[in-house]
Amino acid sequence: MNAPPQILIATYNPGKLREFRSMLAGFPFALRGLNDFPAVTEVEETGSSFEENALLKARGYAKQTGHLTLADDSGLEVAALGGAPGVFSARYAGAEATDSERTLKLLEELSHTGDAERRARFVCVIALANDATPDTQTFKGICEGRIAHSPCGTQGFGYDPVFIPDGYQETFGELPASIKHSLSHRARALAAARAYLLERFHTHA
Ligand code: IMP
Numbered sequence: 376m377n378a379p380p381q382i383l384i385a386t387y388n389p390g391k392l393r394e395f396r397s398m399l400a401g402f403p404f405a406l407r408g409l410n411d412f413p414a415v416t417e418v419e420e421t422g423s424s425f426e427e428n429a430l431l432k433a434r435g436y437a438k439q440t441g442h443l444t445l446a447d448d449s450g451l452e453v454a455a456l457g458g459a460p461g462v463f464s465a466r467y468a469g470a471e472a473t474d475s476e477r478t479l480k481l482l483e484e485l486s487h488t489g490d491a492e493r494r495a496r497f498v499c500v501i502a503l504a505n506d507a508t509p510d511t512q513t514f515k516g517i518c519e520g521r522i523a524h525s526p527c528g529t530q531g532f533g534y535d536p537v538f539i540p541d542g543y544q545e546t547f548g549e550l551p552a553s554i555k556h557s558l559s560h561r562a563r564a565l566a567a568a569r570a571y572l573l574e575r576f577h578t579h580a
Pocket of ligand 1: 388420447448449450451464465477497531532533534535559561
């Protein structure tokens with residue numbers, strides 16, 4: 376029997392890797408993470424859009440490992456802040472800051488912003504690249520919601536404790552992971568990428 380095709384999930388973020396593994400459970404591919412490739416050099420996210428950064432990472436890691444690579448770039452866009460933190464979501468409070476420091480900075484920036492103006496959305500772009508062919512694909516997912524007034528819940532990662540998705544009164548930090556995985560920006564981008572992968576590899580899951 377042939378070994379299943381391998382896909383590198385290009386992230387060092389354990390929260391993200393956990394989500395990808397859970398959402399791709401039952402998928403007929405062997406998933407590897409960047410920690411399986413200690414010799415790899417980190418690809419810098421120098422792009423000015425989620426698409427550019429996702430492509431930089433997918434191409435850069437596919438080139439270094441020779442594996443079909445799935446990379447995502449994601450972040451939070453807050454309407455009252457003109458779309459910030461956007462592509463700077465991971466570095467919003469400085470390179471060394473923690474998730475809770477970033478979240479507190481966001482709440483501080485919005486401390487004079489009323490309920491009606493706390494609209495926000497998570498955006499995720501997934502890029503697929505293969506070193507053997509120049510062919511690359513991108514898939515986008517968006518999850519609309521609003522920013523809470525204080526952090527709630529311990530589920531998920533990043534800005535989850537302050538993001539309330541449309542249709543709910545609780546944050547992603549409070550909602551079960553199964554709900555987040557059914558409507559998140561990453562789940563939506565991944566659904567499109569998954570359909571493409573299954574078709575391309577002529578396989579069924
Ligand atoms: P990336 O690794 O460059 O894509 O960084 C994305 C950053 O956006 C993360 O470090 C988080 O701060 C934030 N982010 C992206 N997706 C999520 C999510 O699903 N929940 C909470 N925060 C997220």
